[in-house]
Amino acid sequence: MNVHTLSGRQRALPRANWRTVAVPLAAVMAIALFAWHQPAFLGAENLIGILRQVAIVGIMATAMTFVIMTGGIDLSIGPVLALSGLVAVLSLDAGVGLPLALAIALGLGLAIGLLNGSLIAFGQLPPIIVTLAMLSIVRGSALLLGGPDLHAVRGQLAFSFIGTGSLVGLPFSVCLFAAVVALFVFAQRRTPLGLLVAAIGDNERATWLSGHRTRLVTTLIYGLSGLSAALAGLVLSSQVHTGSATYGEFGTELDVIAAVVLGGTQLVGGRGSVVRTVVGVLCLGALNNAMNILDVPIDLQLIAKGLIIAVALGLGQLRS
């Protein structure tokens, strides 16, 4: 019996440990190497810059962690980001007050997410198809609303604060990112929702048979993903002082999903951690930043990023 206990532990622990430390360890090694080569990389200014760059992807990746943990995926976040920013900018332009404009944008994102979720949970449709269809519908709607042009925000200081202001020495967007992370980490560790997300991802039927409203929870999770994309859209539009139907068109979903997966959350659902997603986000951010400093052309950057994701995934797969 003792033998059984020991062997059980010996099998369970190192694997979990390896998964937890692999990505951070690789990142720290890469960063150390790079910092030795380029001391400017570790400067406070550059580090905060990295945080600011990752805030938008980070907000979405945090919520996406829950979606992927339930065994789903949300591909519609790019267009929701664009639509949210565009709607906010156009509303402000039309004289709508800031709180209401923000509420409209966020509410729209939430509604789109809830619609995704109810089609998936209650309609029993595959997440990849539903959110892919939604990607197209929302992008089309955004284009219908704003055309291909950039819509500039003028004289809206409060709105500009979201993306460019700073709070206690940190960019406000980074504070927002931190707040979203704190909320999700809390939900994951301290509330029944966190347990239910993992339970649904591991065995939805068993969870339902244990008396839980699994479809409602799933719907809510997609709602949160839509909401996070809308928030990210507000940050982006505020940062660049414009709204456009074409924002988030170029692989935004890939960046977000890659960060989640890099953090060790399994695409089949069940296991995952918001904290580790943040590590994944920071690793990708540091990598992008390093390549920018080294003047790596964008085409090579994309290829390198894809390779790194494939290798990280492959290693995770080998271990599991």
Place this chain on the structure above:
Amino acid sequence: MDDALPIRARAVTKTYGTQTVLQPTDFGVAAGEVRALVGSNGAGKSTLMKILAGAIVPDAGEVRVGGASAPLGKPIEMLRRGVACIYQHSNLLPEMSVLDNLYLGHFAARRFGWLDRRRQREQAQALLARHRVELDLDGPVGNLPTVKQKQIEILKALALDARVLLMDEPTGWLSVADVARLHETIRGLRASGVAIVYTSHILDDVFAVCDTVTVMRDGQVVADAPISALTRERLIELMVGDTIARQVEAVAQRPAPAAPQDAPRLRVTGLCRQGVFRHVGFDLHAGEILCITGLVGAKRTEVLQAIFGCDRFDAGAVELDGRRVAFKSPREAIAHGVGLVTEDRHREGLLLNLPVAENLILATLRRYCRGPLLQGARVREAALRWIAALNLRPPEPAMLVQALSGGNQQKVLLGKWLDLRPRVLMLDEPTVGVDVGAKAEIYAALRAERSRGMAILVVSSDLEEVMAIADRIVVMAEGRVVRTCAAHDTSIPQLVRDFGAVVPA
């Protein structure tokens, strides 16, 4: 056995992990023979069928077709050699026409891979005429009744000149008249020299259409005889095993329970579900263990699920403490203090990749919350309490359930439902794949809950288990209750006779 038989397996073996599902087994069928392959769940018959069909590779042994060694684990090679398998679930493409389905996989081709539709049609019509089956070749398969679809599957095999036909539960979804029609087709095939293997849980079918029978139990062939040499009772005894020898011991330790005098806690009357079960009724009292037993396919699981609200019933009533209930979801059942330990702990019971503690409190999650917060300390405390009460090994709340043995996994599943402190606890085959020690602990836990006044309803096919824990016994066959009796008034041989009871339609 003769090596020149149309199909012949020699010493085929299959092991999954540490579990041997098929001991070295010999099996063969002669031309013009219909051989029944029977046994309870887990007896190894579907493994044997799959080996014959080429769907799985045996660990050892060989399969010979018409005297020549056949490649293992290659369904296409077996088909080419004239061995066709008709699975329980249809393999037809519902949107495509009858003609297309018949020739799917072996198109009559002309040069350059063009289909020769005309030749296909002529061949198909000849086939229909030869077997006297009437079908519209151009109609979509999906619109046809199930028996016609079965016939198409058989014709599809015959279009390939199959010499061996493996049929897995072929009458599962057929009405009585359709079964007779299917049997007529099978007799016709026998006359033309096809070798047929027929697996079924329905013994009437076995006696109606088969010439010989192979009985399997625990991965071995335990009997091989002409069907005329066996009675129905003897066949069932062979299937359920040597429990008879041990029955005395099992019954001896049962004291006669006090006759329940109070009103039943759970009363089920006239419960029906179209085509599944009919007029199922029983009373379950507080402080009692009632076992529902019967052969696989008696629809006992379906009854439990209908009561629990994860499946439906069309008519009848369920009363809990005299109040009529019809749960629309497990959530509702749980709110009323009714729990269900599901049969398949991996698919429907446990969160394998989550820790023991989380699994133990899954059905009672709300009790461990204060406001929106989950109280981790109380979860751990409850987990440790159940770990001690059920003697879980290793006693580690953070251990992933996946890493536990089958017996300990089952104890976790039981603990989850005991934590609900249910008024009625239903258990579906609570000790399948569980070692003897864990079995005894599970029985002890159930007896302890009974003495504390829980009403316990157990579905079990294991007669020793039934005799060991039941106060009263309900026997079901083919979706009906055939007998209800006190455990000390019956015996295993009597139950075995009830299993095969012919239910009047």
